[in-house]
Amino acid sequence: MSLDDAEIERLYAYPDTGRPWVRTNFVATLDGAAHAEDGRSGSLGGDVDTRVFHVLRSLADVIVVGAGTARIEGYGPGDVPIAVVSRRLDIPERLVVPGQLVITTADAPADRIEHLRETVDVIALGRGRVDWVAVLAELADRGWHRVLCEGGPTLHGELVALDLVDEVCLTIAPVLAAGDAPRIAHGAQSVDRAMRLGHCVAAEDVLLTRWVRERA
Ligand SMILES: NC(=O)c1ccc[n+]([C@@H]2O[C@H](COP(=O)([O-])OP(=O)(O)OC[C@H]3O[C@@H](n4cnc5c(N)ncnc54)[C@H](OP(=O)(O)O)[C@@H]3O)[C@@H](O)[C@H]2O)c1
Structure with missing residues (x-):
């Protein structure tokens, strides 16, 4: 599927909760690496992920x-x-x-x-x-109220541990990396936060996923 920016905006509209909403945005390889060989992540998701990255920025406060x-x-x-x-x-x-x-x-x-x-x-x-x-x-x-956290894994790990992440936007890139790159959240404390699938869209050769924190 090819997506234009208006469709991306619709997919990623912030919910109207009247309280701060913390969205995080990451790209990861198929084996969970948060950066490519060069130590950066920008190249992993290709054109469609770059467009999502910019639309998410435009939607944030x-x-x-x-x-x-x-x-x-x-x-x-x-x-x-x-x-x-x-x-x-x-x-x-x-x-x-x-x-x-x-x-x-x-x-x-x-x-x-x-x-x-x-x-x-x-x-x-x-x-x-x-x-x-x-x-x-x-x-x-x-x-x-519309907070966009772009990482990295250390900051993300702390926000996850504190249960302050309301939504994770994760692009899965068509790359295998191996190596020792961190995953998208890490820290001293291990926690399991239940998330609900908001959307999963195949676009070009990446998967655009959005996960919302399941709160009681
Ligand atoms: N895959 C993706 O979408 C994605 C997204 C973002 C980053 N990355 C990759 O992740 C790697 C960087 O990882 P990282 O874990 O080092 O990134 P990071 O969390 O951005 O940076 C860690 C540094 O940020 C500051 N910091 C983070 N959390 C803090 C907190 N709660 N309180 C105070 N300071 C805090 C500290 O800076 P000081 O040292 O200045 O105190 C700390 O040394 C890079 O390779 C980058 O390309 C990937």
Whole structure:
């Protein structure tokens, strides 16, 4: 099936829940690798996944991304604000521009927080680890309910462990990778979160899937 952008928008419309909705977006190989041989993921899903990636961005109020992904994938600003999550506060310079955000802990290096605050909006909540419930409330205060998290696996693992992921958009790419790439979520804590299939669409030679958290 070939999909135009309007069909992709329809498939991925955010539900109207009146509360923050955390959607994550990933591509993985058939054997579950979250990146290709070159350490990046962009090339895995081909044209259709790239189009889904951009449509998902256009539907979001804010994009949340781990600093590791932002550094490796060469993130820069776009139409939707990007919030980089970091403890060390080694933020790519391209993202230290007005309109962008940084999410960190209240006990992150104070001089770095102060320096970043001269240019970007810094949300520093939680001690030792980011207080995600408070961060989502803070984003909602800005009118941002449609949260798109683009990973990476470390950040995703933490959000899954906290049961804050409402929806996973996963493109399955026609690639076998082997190797030791991480899967799309990892962390110290192992949890099983039940998900319901939202859609599964074969487009060109990838599978576009969307999974919604089954909450009681
Ligand atoms: N398949 C896909 O769709 C997809 C999507 C995204 C990324 N990836 C791939 O995943 C790989 C990167 O994986 P990764 O797990 O290292 O990515 P990551 O989660 O983006 O980066 C980890 C770093 O982000 C910061 N971070 C993440 N969670 C945090 C938290 N809760 N609190 C504070 N800081 C936090 C820390 O940065 P500091 O070190 O600055 O403190 C941490 O070192 C790359 O190869 C990338 O291409 C694949």
